[in-house]
Amino acid sequence: MITPEPQWITQAKKGNSEAFSRLVEIYQTPVYNLCYRMLGDPYEAEDAAQEAFLRAYHAMRQYDERRSFTTWLLSIAAHYCIDQIRRRRLQLFSLDEAEYLEPPDAAPGPEQSYSINEVQRKVQALLNHLSPQDRAAVVMYYWYDFSYDEIAGALSLTVSAVKSRLHRARLALAQEWTDRETQAQAAERKQNDKAHSPAF
Amino acid sequence: MTKLTHQPFSTWLLSDEPLTPEEMRQLQEHLRFCQECQQQQGAWLQVHRLFQDAGQVAPAQGFVARWQQRMITARHHKQRQIAWAWFGLCAGFSTLALFFLAYLAINSLQSPLSLVSLWVYRAVLAFSYWNSLAAYLGVIKGLVPGFSIIGIAFLAGFISFLSVLWLATYRQLSSARRVVR
Numbered sequence: 317m318i319t320p321e322p323q324w325i326t327q328a329k330k331g332n333s334e335a336f337s338r339l340v341e342i343y344q345t346p347v348y349n350l351c352y353r354m355l356g357d358p359y360e361a362e363d364a365a366q367e368a369f370l371r372a373y374h375a376m377r378q379y380d381e382r383r384s385f386t387t388w389l390l391s392i393a394a395h396y397c398i399d400q401i402r403r404r405r406l407q408l409f410s411l412d413e414a415e416y417l418e419p420p421d422a423a424p425g426p427e428q429s430y431s432i433n434e435v436q437r438k439v440q441a442l443l444n445h446l447s448p449q450d451r452a453a454v455v456m457y458y459w460y461d462f463s464y465d466e467i468a469g470a471l472s473l474t475v476s477a478v479k480s481r482l483h484r485a486r487l488a489l490a491q492e493w494t495d496r497e498t499q500a501q502a503a504e505r506k507q508n509d510k511a512h513s514p515a516f
Numbered sequence: 517m518t519k520l521t522h523q524p525f526s527t528w529l530l531s532d533e534p535l536t537p538e539e540m541r542q543l544q545e546h547l548r549f550c551q552e553c554q555q556q557q558g559a560w561l562q563v564h565r566l567f568q569d570a571g572q573v574a575p576a577q578g579f580v581a582r583w584q585q586r587m588i589t590a591r592h593h594k595q596r597q598i599a600w601a602w603f604g605l606c607a608g609f610s611t612l613a614l615f616f617l618a619y620l621a622i623n624s625l626q627s628p629l630s631l632v633s634l635w636v637y638r639a640v641l642a643f644s645y646w647n648s649l650a651a652y653l654g655v656i657k658g659l660v661p662g663f664s665i666i667g668i669a670f671l672a673g674f675i676s677f678l679s680v681l682w683l684a685t686y687r688q689l690s691s692a693r694r695v696v697r
Contacts, residue, residue, distance in 0.1 A: 333587065341580050348575040362575060366586050373587065439570045442563060458567045486530040486560060493559040 325385055329376050336373050339385075343369075346386070346460065347393050353455040354397035354448070356440040364400060368393035384466070390456065391470035398448040445492050450485040453478055522546070522553050529557050 327335030347368055352361035372379075372392050379388055443451050452471055456462040462470070467478045525546045528535055535543065547553055624631045653665055660668055 333584075337580055337584060340583050344579045344583075345572055345574045348579070349572040352573045361573075362579075362582075365575060365579075366583050369583055370587060370590055435566060435569050436573065439566055442566070458564075459570075459572060482532075483527065483530055486563075487526070489563045490530070490556050490559040493563050494555055497559070 322381075325379070325381065328373075329379060329381075331376070333373070336369075336376065339389075340369050343386070343389055347389060349459060350390055350393050350452075350455055351397055353439070353443055353459065354394065354451055355400060356444055360400070364397055365393065368396050371396065383469075386460075387462070387466050387470050390460065394452040394456070394470060398452060401448040441496075442489050442492055446485050446488060449473070450481050450488070453481045454485045454489075457482060522550060525550070525553050526556060529553060530560060 321338075324335045324338050328339055344365070348361055348365040351364040351368065352358065355361050355364060368389070372389055375392070379385070443454065446454060449471060453467050453473075456467045456470060464475045464478045467473070468475045471478070473481070525543055528539060528543050547557065656668060657663075657665060660671075663671065
């Protein structure tokens with residue numbers, strides 16, 4: 317994991333926006349990636365990552381330098397994303413619909429520089445089946461190599477709760493993968509049957 | 517849909533904790549016959565590989581610049597909110613003051629004679645207070661002949677300060693220490 321220059325953190329704690337901008341530069345990818353994995357949409361991920369940095373900037377005075385800055389920052393981002401998902405659910409927005417949306421057109425905007433390839437689409441489809449907190453735990457564990465302790469600290473959970481959530485998430489992911497494979501095989505079989513059936 | 521609940525093998529398959537040689541042997545033995553657990557193991561391995569292949573997604577170019585712009589906008593928004601809050605507070609107080617003055621004006625217009633008599637009474641009262649105070653001060657000055665009125669005020673203040681200091685020191689020394697070195 318990245319380690320920022322301690323003087324930037326110290327300066328940022330004093331309210332130096334230039335120093336904080338350097339931290340944004342260093343952490344933009346990890347924070348954006350977490351938001352993207354959590355929300356599954358590039359627009360929302362961009363917005364959430366920016367909001368997470370803004371919240372971190374305002375809460376910088378409360379940051380305890382004995383803690384890992386990465387854990388603290390990603391914790392803010394994760395909590396924000398969890399809130400967003402809950403709010404989205406209240407607005408009766410279906411995640412299942414979102415996962416099949418095509419990436420936005422080449423209109424000018426933050427999404428322009430990358431496209432969602434097949435792997436990313438599959439990952440998002442799987443992650444979207446997890447609860448927000450399980451998803452955050454999985455992302456922190458597999459994309460950031462966080463320890464159980466770090467995840468527990470970041471998500472305000474106990475270590476045993478993290479272990480249990482990760483186990484539950486792995487089980488759900490494996491189950492979802494199996495179901496998708498079965499569905500894909502069934503669809504393929506159906507297509508083959510159609511192709512080989514005699515035309516009247 | 518099949519439920520993958522073959523304990524403890526299902527837990528072992530998904531666990532990151534290292535298994536003992538005996539547990540490993542039991543798991544291998546179970547996997548030889550259990551198709552569901554084989555399927556679960558295969559599915560989880562595929563998911564894990566997928567996670568490894570996915571890597572981290574980076575934001576579009578210019579993220580920092582956009583963040584700086586957003587920070588400026590947020591700051592302006594906050595300033596505007598504070599300004600509006602102050603404006604609302606001042607407007608509220610002004611309205612209250614206006615109502616109060618209007619109430620006084622209506623009352624005084626209804627009975628101007630009683631208002632004038634009230635103010636005359638207040639002026640006489642203030643004058644009598646001032647006379648009484650001058651008489652008290654004259655008595656005090658007579659008691660301490662060497663000091664002026666200001667000197668007496670300073671002396672009284674100094675004695676009061678010493679009393680407070682004594683009281684505070686006494687409390688500090690008599691209370692138990694909180695930090696034991």
